[in-house]
Amino acid sequence: MSSVSTAEPGTGTGDHVAALESVIDTVIAPNAAEVDRGGTYPRAGIEALGKSGLLALTSAPEVGGPGAGLGAAAHVVERLAGVCGSTAMVVLMHYAATSVIEAHGPEDLRRAIAGGGHLTTLAFSEAGSRSHFWAPVGTATAEGGMVRLRAQKSWVTAAGEADTYVWSSRPLDGPGAMTLWTVPSNAAGLTVQGPFDGLGLRGNASNPIAAEDVQIPVSAMLGGDGSGMDIALHTILPTFLVLNAAFSVGVMESLTDLALQHLTRTKLTHLGEILADQPVARADFARLRIRADEAKAFLHDTLGALQAERADAALRVLQVKAVAAEAASEVADGVMRLCGGSAFRKELGVERRFRDALAARVMAPTTEALRDFVARACLGRPLLDGARDGEGA
CATH class of the missing domain: 1.20.140.10 (Butyryl-CoA Dehydrogenase, subunit A, domain 3)
Structure with a gap:
């Protein structure tokens, strides 16, 4: 479990610390209570974080990012969580999904994330296996050069708001318990079921997503079949x-x-x-x-x-x-x-x-x-x- 990039524990990276505090003071803090009260997605805060470069924080320099490590990401999430938990959870999931895209994703997607305007998230938990994320029941079926996905995802943070989902399924043919994919959020056959109305994190848009015959290319696979x-x-x-x-x-x-x-x-x-x-x-x-x-x-x-x-x-x-x-x-x-x-x-x-x-x-x-x-x-x-x-x- 040591393949993640790290930085000095608990720190940010120079200008990014100042950028974070500016976005918190001007956008996130003033809207936090209303995000919670109305259960509204913190779109203004997420967009401001993207424009400030903070959504690209962990993207590698080779694709235009600053290449900050896990310590810097932890600092961002820690500061956001104390102000607006919903915003912090969206960013947390974005960084988690970015970690696998950085390691196994295509260059164009990595560059989009490094540009700051592309939000990604994890789509793992399913209605059939609940919090056992390691046991997807959703399927992936190869048809020519395409793959057909079917699943009932139970909790997806920023559902309908993210641009890309890091999606888990059963393998196509290979051994192993899981295969990972990148799935555009606007793919035909995806249905977001909401709105989210929870006890806490009320604005994080953590909704179920149904996939019915969603078609993606085989090249959308992250890593090998069954290596998820x-x-x-x-x-x-x-x-x-x-x-x-x-x-x-x-x-x-x-x-x-x-x-x-x-x-x-x-x-x-x-x-x-x-x-x-x-x-x-x-x-x-x-x-x-x-x-x-x-x-x-x-x-x-x-x-x-x-x-x-x-x-x-x-x-x-x-x-x-x-x-x-x-x-x-x-x-x-x-x-x-x-x-x-x-x-x-x-x-x-x-x-x-x-x-x-x-x-x-x-x-x-x-x-x-x-x-x-x-x-x-x-x-x-x-x-x-x-x-x-x-x-x-």
Whole structure:
């Protein structure tokens, strides 16, 4: 799991850091509450990120991109997640899909992504296998020089908004569990079923997509027939898991900042104190701050392990999403308790981030699945053989 490009853990890359903060301040932050309230896709923010070069961040210099690594991408996702979870999830999926397109995709598609105006995403989870992303039931059938796809995808972030889907299916003829394809979002036979109306991440357009006799060329295959699982494990999954952890860290940073503001600004007039003067409140805040810092340190260690190609890098990758997702849920719940009734009011921003924080633990691979993967890796057992046991829906 060390084939992904990395950068200094937790950092951006010079001008891109400034560009990110500018887009956050001028476009993403002002629209975040309405994106959540209306469940509207954050189109303005995504377009601004594209124009600023941030959607092209991980594209290679040979196709016109800056060639930034996973550390820079993690920084972007972390900062976005604390402001607008929906925007962060769209960008996360774009970077994950870009990782496989950069490794196996055609030059023209890579150049389109490097240009900043082309959004891509993953289309893995299916109605027939749910969060078992490694077991597609959708089919691919060769007919002359074309391939016919049939599937019921259950969750596709930016469904109907992305330009290209990285699509999984059963192999054509070869061995293995999965083959990957690039599928244009405007291909005939694709139907987006929505709108998405979820508890959190309400604007990420995570809708089902049905494919009925969708025809694509054989050349749309990413890697060899049946090689999709190997590609997913060694290229996509490290990017996806690390960026999911960065998402959770970003939400925790925002939640603890809001809690700090609440404790230092809220007055107990009858006592002549602020909440921060209360020992119990300080102890509760310290516990949450420590938990958030633990997850952030684990994320940075994972990025460092990948960069240094440490022997434990693959294990850290399997652990990092579970560590951060569970921490985010605990911190979100703790901040809600600490801020009391004020946290239930939308204007404080805590309840929105509380809802966004809950998504990571149930997003495939779920925390339960990752714990099984970690145990199997430590015990020297196959990672996926029997991994369905005990996983959530």
